Amino acid sequence: MSKKDLGLLILILVVGAVVAIINPRFLLPINLANTSNLIGLFGILSIGQAFVIITGGIELSVGSVVALLGTLFIDFIAVRGLGWPIALPLILVLGGIIGLVHGWLITRLKLQPFVVTLCGLLIYRGVARFYTADGTAGFAFGQNFPELEFLTAGRSWGVPNSFIALIVISIVMWVVLHRSVFGRYLYAIGKNEEAAKYSGIRTGRVVMAAYVICGVLTALSAIYFAMYTRSISPASHGQFYELYAIAAAVLGGFSLRGGEGSLVGVILGTVLLQELQNLVNLLGIPSSLNFAVMGGVILIGVLVDQQWGVFRARRLMLDASRKSVAAE
Amino acid sequence: MNYSDTSIAATTPFLGLENVRKTYPGVVALDGFSMEVRPGEVIGLVGENGAGKSTLMKILGGVTRPDSGTITVDGTAHDGLTVEGSLGSGIAFVHQELNLFENLDVAANIFFGREPLRGGPLRLVDRARLREMVAPLLKRVGANFSADTQVASLSLAQQQMVEIAKALSIKARLVILDEPTSSLPIAETDKLLDVIKGLKADGISVIFISHRLHEVERVADRVVVLRDGMLAGTLPKSAINHDQMVKLMIGRMLKEREKASEAARAPGATALSAKAVRTPAYPARPVDLDIRRGEILGLAGLVGSGRTELARVFFGIDGTLGGSLELDCKPLALGSAADAVAHGIFLVPEDRKLTGILLDLSIAQNISLPNLPAHAKRQLVSASAETVTAEKQKKDLGIKAPSVQTRTGSLSGGNQQKVVLGKWLAMNPKVMILDEPTRGIDIGAKAEIYGLMRALADAGVAVLMISSDMEEVIGVSDRIAVMHEGQISGILDKEHFSQENVLLLAVGKPAN
Numbered sequence: 001m002s003k004k005d006l007g008l009l010i011l012i013l014v015v016g017a018v019v020a021i022i023n024p025r026f027l028l029p030i031n032l033a034n035t036s037n038l039i040g041l042f043g044i045l046s047i048g049q050a051f052v053i054i055t056g057g058i059e060l061s062v063g064s065v066v067a068l069l070g071t072l073f074i075d076f077i078a079v080r081g082l083g084w085p086i087a088l089p090l091i092l093v094l095g096g097i098i099g100l101v102h103g104w105l106i107t108r109l110k111l112q113p114f115v116v117t118l119c120g121l122l123i124y125r126g127v128a129r130f131y132t133a134d135g136t137a138g139f140a141f142g143q144n145f146p147e148l149e150f151l152t153a154g155r156s157w158g159v160p161n162s163f164i165a166l167i168v169i170s171i172v173m174w175v176v177l178h179r180s181v182f183g184r185y186l187y188a189i190g191k192n193e194e195a196a197k198y199s200g201i202r203t204g205r206v207v208m209a210a211y212v213i214c215g216v217l218t219a220l221s222a223i224y225f226a227m228y229t230r231s232i233s234p235a236s237h238g239q240f241y242e243l244y245a246i247a248a249a250v251l252g253g254f255s256l257r258g259g260e261g262s263l264v265g266v267i268l269g270t271v272l273l274q275e276l277q278n279l280v281n282l283l284g285i286p287s288s289l290n291f292a293v294m295g296g297v298i299l300i301g302v303l304v305d306q307q308w309g310v311f312r313a314r315r316l317m318l319d320a321s322r323k324s325v326a327a328e
Numbered sequence: 329m330n331y332s333d334t335s336i337a338a339t340t341p342f343l344g345l346e347n348v349r350k351t352y353p354g355v356v357a358l359d360g361f362s363m364e365v366r367p368g369e370v371i372g373l374v375g376e377n378g379a380g381k382s383t384l385m386k387i388l389g390g391v392t393r394p395d396s397g398t399i400t401v402d403g404t405a406h407d408g409l410t411v412e413g414s415l416g417s418g419i420a421f422v423h424q425e426l427n428l429f430e431n432l433d434v435a436a437n438i439f440f441g442r443e444p445l446r447g448g449p450l451r452l453v454d455r456a457r458l459r460e461m462v463a464p465l466l467k468r469v470g471a472n473f474s475a476d477t478q479v480a481s482l483s484l485a486q487q488q489m490v491e492i493a494k495a496l497s498i499k500a501r502l503v504i505l506d507e508p509t510s511s512l513p514i515a516e517t518d519k520l521l522d523v524i525k526g527l528k529a530d531g532i533s534v535i536f537i538s539h540r541l542h543e544v545e546r547v548a549d550r551v552v553v554l555r556d557g558m559l560a561g562t563l564p565k566s567a568i569n570h571d572q573m574v575k576l577m578i579g580r581m582l583k584e585r586e587k588a589s590e591a592a593r594a595p596g597a598t599a600l601s602a603k604a605v606r607t608p609a610y611p612a613r614p615v616d617l618d619i620r621r622g623e624i625l626g627l628a629g630l631v632g633s634g635r636t637e638l639a640r641v642f643f644g645i646d647g648t649l650g651g652s653l654e655l656d657c658k659p660l661a662l663g664s665a666a667d668a669v670a671h672g673i674f675l676v677p678e679d680r681k682l683t684g685i686l687l688d689l690s691i692a693q694n695i696s697l698p699n700l701p702a703h704a705k706r707q708l709v710s711a712s713a714e715t716v717t718a719e720k721q722k723k724d725l726g727i728k729a730p731s732v733q734t735r736t737g738s739l740s741g742g743n744q745q746k747v748v749l750g751k752w753l754a755m756n757p758k759v760m761i762l763d764e765p766t767r768g769i770d771i772g773a774k775a776e777i778y779g780l781m782r783a784l785a786d787a788g789v790a791v792l793m794i795s796s797d798m799e800e801v802i803g804v805s806d807r808i809a810v811m812h813e814g815q816i817s818g819i820l821d822k823e824h825f826s827q828e829n830v831l832l833l834a835v836g837k838p839a840n
Contacts (some may be wrong), residue, residue, distance in 0.1 A: 015430030108802045155692055175708070179708050179709060180704075180707050180709065181704050181707050181708075181709055182707070183703055183709075184693070184697075184700060184709055185700070187689075188689065188697060189688050190684070190687055191687075192686050192687075192688075193690050193691065194682055194683045195682065195683050195685060195686050196686070197645070197664075197665055197682065197683075197696045198643075198645070198665055198671075198675065198677055198683040198684065198698070199665075199669075199686075199694075199697040199751065200665050200666045200668070200698040201666065201697070201698075202664060202666045259688065
């Protein structure tokens with residue numbers, strides 16, 4: 001765990017302690033379970049986003065993808081009678097295809113990630129609304145999928161299974177990002193794509209793979225969100241989720257220029273964001289201020305981090321100059 | 329001596345340097361250097377790379393202070409200049425790499441930051457007055473373009489005129505031109521030399537730094553030769569000729585280097601060959617070139633002659649627009665740098681920091697990057713395998729760093745270049761292409777890099793060295809291919825090596 005991550009963890013604990021003192025209901029099992037469920041849902045989404053951001057890209061369409069794929073998933077199992085063990089992988093594949101198309105447009109046709117995924121944001125939202133004729137996708141009365149419901153919205157030993165899923169995914173993705181050849185390529189490309197290319201890395205394929213990973217994880221979280229809300233109105237479902245994911249990554253120490261950030265960081269970023277949401281509810285702050293609180297905290301966090309970096313660089317320079325004076 | 333006294337009084341030097349000394353850690357850049365520049369005088373300043381020219385420029389521009397010595401500007405003596413002081417006393421620079429905003433027009437560039445304003449709270453630019461101010465400046469430099477032309481659409485020589493006009497706009501009394509012609513075609517060079525003559529006629533002094541000795545011969549009133557930070561000699565107008573300058577510049581060095589690589593070797597089989605390859609830079613000019621095993625083939629030519637573009641094709645970065653490549657007499661198709669690397673064709677690129685290495689990664693991570701799967705088990709990177717590879721390269725190449733975990737960005741240029749070399753040497757190169765391998769590297773590391781190239785060639789690797797350093801090309805290569813405007817204008821064998829021949833071919837004329 002880096003110093004940055006440690007700082008974030010301490011901030012999470014301090015904020016948690018303050019909220020718990022003001023309102024002890026923060027520590028009630030039901031509140032912790034609810035919050036950790038949301039952390040699980042948003043965490044899966046944010047990890048996907050992090051893989052794209054590390055390459056220096058951005059994925060703005062995830063909120064709309066959550067709406068479209070969630071709608072499709074519920075439609076497949078509730079209306080079209082497809083078994084969920086078939087529908088679930090199908091949705092994951094669709095998410096992967098969306099990522100592949102984005103990656104292809106970005107690496108082969110050299111379009112800017114912002115533009116491609118902004119168009120995606122508009123397109124998928126529109127398609128989702130058209131698909132349900134602007135209605136709501138949901139389950140009929142009495143329709144049950146016990147195994148699926150257990151896996152997505154159920155709990156084991158009091159812990160939401162979505163949170164457990166996040167932990168499993170995090171461990172796998174930590175290994176991929178921090179220990180694998182692919183992860184090293186991602187960092188290298190994020191730091192300097194040209195130099196990576198001149199080192200013989202097939203940068204296009206690596207970047208495309210990052211978008212595919214983001215698409216698949218987004219699809220998975222879309223299923224979780226769908227099973228959590230159980231009914232989806234595509235006009236608003238998943239709105240701003242891309243911003244939650246980007247915010248979590250930025251809070252977690254990712255640079256939008258690419259090449260920086262850790263998996264632990266993005267998870268901690270998600271935890272802090274959900275803690276802040278919870279804080280707004282528990283402390284009786286008008287919920288309309290929700291976004292303002294989040295924006296304020298992110299701004300302060302990034303500012304402190306950046307100033308700390310400037311301070312450290314200056315201290316290093318002073319040290320170096322003192323050493324060279326001593327050497328003479 | 330009364331006679332000469334009056335003549336000096338009549339032309340008081342605008343600039344005088346006396347006994348100027350500047351040292352950097354481990355290097356004496358200038359060692360008691362003295363010179364003077366009189367009003368309206370054109371001084372040709374020549375010297376090898378590393379002779380101290382750029383340090384001298386930095387001192388005159390006020391960027392660095394000399395350790396000792398006196399600088400007299402317009403009769404006032406200083407210990408050193410500041411940037412403002414230098415500008416304020418009318419010393420203007422036109423650098424080799426032009427500092428223009430390509431997206432703005434000529435007028436905006438010339439008066440950038442000093443635009444005439446119309447007054448009022450909006451601080452609008454007074455365009456009419458700007459044009460009035462620019463017109464006479466453009467006329468003085470003999471510009472054949474208008475003030476509202478976009479700089480991007482001008483030729484290099486025209487852009488240089490804009491730079492000179494900019495210098496004139498600050499009422500320059502001394503214009504220092506640093507290698508202004510190195511990237512110009514001949515016709516454009518003539519125009520630039522005319523502009524210099526025009527400046528001289530207006531009483532403005534010029535310091536003209538150039539490797540192109542024929543141009544110095546044509547335009548200079550006096551030539552000052554720098555060698556190893558010292559004044560190697562001054563040639564008055566009547567004594568300026570090519571041989572004299574070369575003698576003062578290099579005499580000793582040239583012999584040493586020739587001896588070092590005198591042992592001629594039998595050429596090996598062709599490793600990499602280009603058959604009528606056409607590069608994106610010069611789509612209409614096919615290139616034929618063979619690189620043989622066991623030789624260092626020097627690729628000379630002026631900046632912009634298409635050498636780097638050819639290297640990019642060999643390394644699979646750019647596709648060919650026609651023609652074909654062959655490796656060991658078999659057709660070679662390259663879709664990306666990854667393909668070239670898989671075939672053992674490696675490139676040490678020209679721009680080390682942008683394309684050669686990743687400054688934020690450690691030495692070990694940079695060295696393992698092109699061959700990462702070999703340093704991994706089941707797709708998981710093994711840090712210990714990386715360290716072993718990197719330690720070997722660090723030892724073999726003499727990379728000076730606390731450890732292989734050191735961030736590459738904190739190394740000196742020479743050591744960074746060794747890291748670039750190390751990542752390829754760890755992988756058994758078949759063809760090694762080096763684009764300006766010693767640019768910006770100190771003399772000691774240069775010699776080591778020459779030694780490495782020779783060792784590679786001796787081990788049977790085909791080495792292609794692109795270099796603009798004439799001495800380096802002549803001293804290191806076994807054969808020299810020269811490019812001119814996208815084509816190989818000639819290939820010189822060892823017995824025909826000479827600065828003149830390389831230069832003649834570089835400007836598209838036949839060699840002697």
